[in-house]
Structure formats: structure tokens, C-alpha cells
Amino acid sequence: MTNMINKAIATVIPYCPKKFIWVFSKKYIAGVSVQDAIKVSQSLNEQGVCVTVDLLGEFITNIRQADEHLEEYLQIIASFEKAQIKGNYSLKPTSFGLLIDPEKCYQNIRGIVALASKHKNFVRIDMEDAQRVDQELLLYLRLKRAFPNNVGLVLQAYLKRTQADLEELLKEHTPDSPLNFRLCKGIYNESADIAFKDGEKINRNYLKLLERMLCEGVYVGIATHDQALIKGAYELIDKYNVPKDMYEFQMLYGVTPKLRSSIVADGHKMRVYVPYGEDWFGYSTRRLKENPKMAQHIIKSIFVKG
Ligand SMILES: Cc1cc2nc3c(=O)[nH]c(=O)nc-3n(C[C@H](O)[C@H](O)[C@H](O)COP(=O)(O)OP(=O)(O)OC[C@H]3O[C@@H](n4cnc5c(N)ncnc54)[C@H](O)[C@@H]3O)c2cc1C
Incomplete structure (x- = not known):
């Protein structure tokens, strides 16, 4: 019933x-x-939390938009x-032309990672829907070869x-050239053939993956x-x-701030994902279509203040 609503x-x-x-x-x-x-x-930052910033706008219909996106990211x-x-x-590779011209997409993202690496900084490639996984794995490995310490990928436990x-x-x-992953459950509405649908199974897989990463000395962004x-x-x-410099917790901006503060108070590194941009409307409504469970949170945030 709740699902239907x-x-x-x-x-x-x-x-x-x-x-x-x-x-x-x-x-x-x-x-x-x-x-x-x-x-x-x-x-x-003043609350002891670092960030990862994301310019909204996944869906592009021509390669010019990918170039515009590149310029904006450099800015x-x-x-x-x-x-x-x-x-x-x-960043999301589809915003840089993954579906239109994969080579151009690589070159665009390479330009961004190059600039980040000049500042000794880092770029995380978000993972998109299941059909993009093969392409995004290859893209990551290619970028990692060029910039071994400045690029990371997301893996989805579902x-x-x-x-x-x-x-x-x-x-x-x-x-x-160490691996660096963000581990999340996964937000897209995938079919039961390829994805776990049961919450407990997803959680079990999440912890299994996390254990493997931590044991292998992979830096993990524990995003949940x-x-x-x-x-x-x-x-x-x-x-x-596990040493404190080998992992961090990650959360989305605006979600469970109290839990976030408690993790920071426990002495763990925390990073918040900060999305912004003109495409906020598209982003919000797409997230809703992909994951109707979010509707609960929306209603809550409208009616329950604070
Ligand atoms: C930093 C970060 C980056 C991410 N990057 C990706 C990515 O690249 N690819 C991808 O597929 N997915 C990504 N996700 C989304 C992720 O896959 C999950 O869909 C999302 O985090 C919800 O899963 P959860 O682990 O928080 O558990 P859930 O069981 O969904 O949520 C646990 C609890 O958190 C609270 N909560 C969760 N979401 C919300 C919300 N929107 N508003 C209010 N309360 C909420 C609720 O209290 C809920 O009961 C990312 C998530 C984070 C935190």
C-alpha cells in the first residue's frame, strides 16, 4: 500500500x-x-565536514552541451x-557525452581530472544505471592509468x-596506482534479474563488498x-x-544531518555530496521517478519542519 502511494x-x-x-x-x-x-x-567545512560538489544535468542531447558542461566544471x-x-x-559521464561520443566523453573528463590533479585534488565518477556500468568501468581504468591518484569510481551494492x-x-x-571507491546501495530502478531488490540482501552484499575493500587496503567512501x-x-x-586515512563516510546534502554529526563526533572523516545547478528541477523529479521511496522523504520535509 505504502509503495502504491x-x-x-x-x-x-x-x-x-x-x-x-x-x-x-x-x-x-x-x-x-x-x-x-x-x-x-x-x-x-566549518562543521568539520568536507564536500564533493556535483553540477546537476545528466541528460544531454548533443555534444555541444557536453562541451558547455566541461567549461562549467573547469570554472x-x-x-x-x-x-x-x-x-x-x-561527475556523471553521461553529462559529458558518454551516450553520444564516448571518446569525446573520455577527453572531456580527462581535462577535468587533469585540472583537479594540478591542484592535487580528486574527481569521483558517479555510477549511473546498469547499462552504463561496463563503459564507466573502462572509463575509470583509462583515467586511472593517466592519473593514478586523482580519480575514483562508485560501486553499487544492489x-x-x-x-x-x-x-x-x-x-x-x-x-x-591504488583503487579508490565510493560504495553505495544504488539509486536506479533496476530489474530483479540483475539487482537485489530485497533490502536485507542489499545490506548483506554492501558489507561483504566493504569488508573485501577494507581488507585489500582500498580507500573507501562509505556512502549511506x-x-x-x-x-x-x-x-x-x-x-x-582500519586506519582513519583509509576510509571516509559520505552522505547527501540535507539527508540525516543528526546522524552525520554523530559520525563526525565519533572522530570519522565525513564528506557531503553537494549538488547544485540550474537543472535542480530535472534532478529532483528524475530522482523521484527512479526511486518512488523518496516521495516519503519529500512529504516529510514539507510537513515536518526541522
Ligand atoms: C555521497 C553519496 C553518493 C552517491 N552516489 C551514487 C552514485 O554514484 N550512484 C548511485 O546509483 N547512487 C548513489 N548514491 C545513492 C545511493 O545509492 C542510495 O540510493 C542512497 O544513499 C540511499 O541509500 P542509503 O544507503 O542511504 O539507505 P536507505 O535505506 O535508502 O536510507 C536509510 C535512511 O536514510 C534516510 N534517507 C535516505 N535517503 C533520504 C532522502 N533522500 N531524504 C531523506 N532521508 C533519506 C532515511 O531515514 C532512510 O530510512 C549516493 C549516495 C550518497 C550518500
Whole structure:
């Protein structure tokens, strides 16, 4: 029943006035301009939290838009470095032309990683839907060869293939060119053939993957707001005595800030994902369609203040 209600809300919301959507979106999105993103990031930095900034706008229809996106990212890096923000950069390959011209996409992202590496900084490649996984793995490995310490990838625990992908990737893990992953559950609506649908199975796989990464000395961004996973991660960190500079927790801007503060108070590194940009409306409504469960959070954020 709850599922049906969530789905109904998620279907209707994209047709609501933009102003109405902004009521909940503003909690999760830093604003429309790079200055908005810097302001939010500075405030998070003051709370002892570092950031990863993401310019919204996954869907492009021509390669010119990919070039525009590239220019904007180069500007973001220049502005963030100038403002001395403690943070790095996240991006989605489809925004840089992955579906239109994969070679151009590689060159575009290479340009961004090159600039980040000049500032001794880092770029995280977000993982998109399951059909993009092969391409994004290859893209990551190619970039990692060029910039061994400045690029990382996201792996999704809900995908049945991830365990095997991780084993393959571990072959590329060397002291001079270490792997660096963000581990998340996965946000897209994938079919049961390829993805675990049951929450417990996803969590079990998440902790199995995390354990393997930590044991192999892979740097992991533990990206979750799920208390059970955070507890499981704490246990693994204790069990293997994982040094503090080999992992971090990651959360989305606006989600579970109290839990975030408690992790920071426990002495762990925390990074918040800060999305911003003109495409906030598209981002919010797409997230809703992909994951109707988010409708619950929207309703909550509209009716329950604070
Ligand atoms: C830093 C970061 C980067 C990510 N990058 C990617 C990526 O590249 N590719 C990808 O597929 N997915 C990505 N995700 C999304 C991720 O895959 C999950 O869909 C998302 O984090 C929800 O899963 P969860 O582990 O928080 O657990 P859930 O069980 O979904 O959530 C646990 C609890 O957190 C709270 N919560 C979760 N989401 C919200 C929300 N939106 N609003 C309010 N409360 C909420 C609720 O209290 C919920 O009960 C990312 C997530 C994070 C934190």
C-alpha cells in the first residue's frame, strides 16, 4: 500500500509547479550558482565536514552541451580551489557525452581530472544505471592509468555483478596506482534479474563488498544514511583496525544531518555530496521517478519542519 502511494506521489510531482517542488528540493540542493555551492560548502567545512560538489544535468542531447558542461566544471574547480574549499568533485559521464561520443566523453573528463590533479585534488565518477556500468568501468581504468591518484569510481551494492567487478578491479590495485571507491546501495530502478531488490540482501552484499575493500587496503567512501550499515561499517573498521586515512563516510546534502554529526563526533572523516545547478528541477523529479521511496522523504520535509 505504502509503495502504491509513493508511486502515485512520484508520478504526480513532476507535474506540480516548480515553486512547489523547490519547497522540498532546497533541502537537498545547494542552489543554482557556483556561489551557492561554495557558500554551502564553506558552512559544511566549518562543521568539520568536507564536500564533493556535483553540477546537476545528466541528460544531454548533443555534444555541444557536453562541451558547455566541461567549461562549467573547469570554472567550478577554479572557483572552489580559489575559495580553498575542503572538497573534491563528482561527475556523471553521461553529462559529458558518454551516450553520444564516448571518446569525446573520455577527453572531456580527462581535462577535468587533469585540472583537479594540478591542484592535487580528486574527481569521483558517479555510477549511473546498469547499462552504463561496463563503459564507466573502462572509463575509470583509462583515467586511472593517466592519473593514478586523482580519480575514483562508485560501486553499487544492489548489483549482482559488483562482487565480480570488484575482484577484476582488485587486479589493478597497486601501491603506485591504488583503487579508490565510493560504495553505495544504488539509486536506479533496476530489474530483479540483475539487482537485489530485497533490502536485507542489499545490506548483506554492501558489507561483504566493504569488508573485501577494507581488507585489500582500498580507500573507501562509505556512502549511506542507513544506521544498520553504519553500525556494520564501524564493526569492520574496528575488526580490521582500519586506519582513519583509509576510509571516509559520505552522505547527501540535507539527508540525516543528526546522524552525520554523530559520525563526525565519533572522530570519522565525513564528506557531503553537494549538488547544485540550474537543472535542480530535472534532478529532483528524475530522482523521484527512479526511486518512488523518496516521495516519503519529500512529504516529510514539507510537513515536518526541522
Ligand atoms: C555521497 C553519496 C553518493 C552517491 N552516489 C551514487 C552514485 O554514484 N550512484 C548511485 O546509483 N547512487 C548513489 N548514491 C545513492 C545511493 O545509492 C542510495 O540510493 C542512497 O544513499 C540511499 O541509500 P542509503 O544507503 O542511504 O539507505 P536507505 O535505506 O535508502 O536510507 C536509510 C535512511 O536514510 C534516510 N534517507 C535516505 N535517503 C533520504 C532522502 N533522500 N531524504 C531523506 N532521508 C533519506 C532515511 O531515514 C532512510 O530510512 C549516493 C549516495 C550518497 C550518500
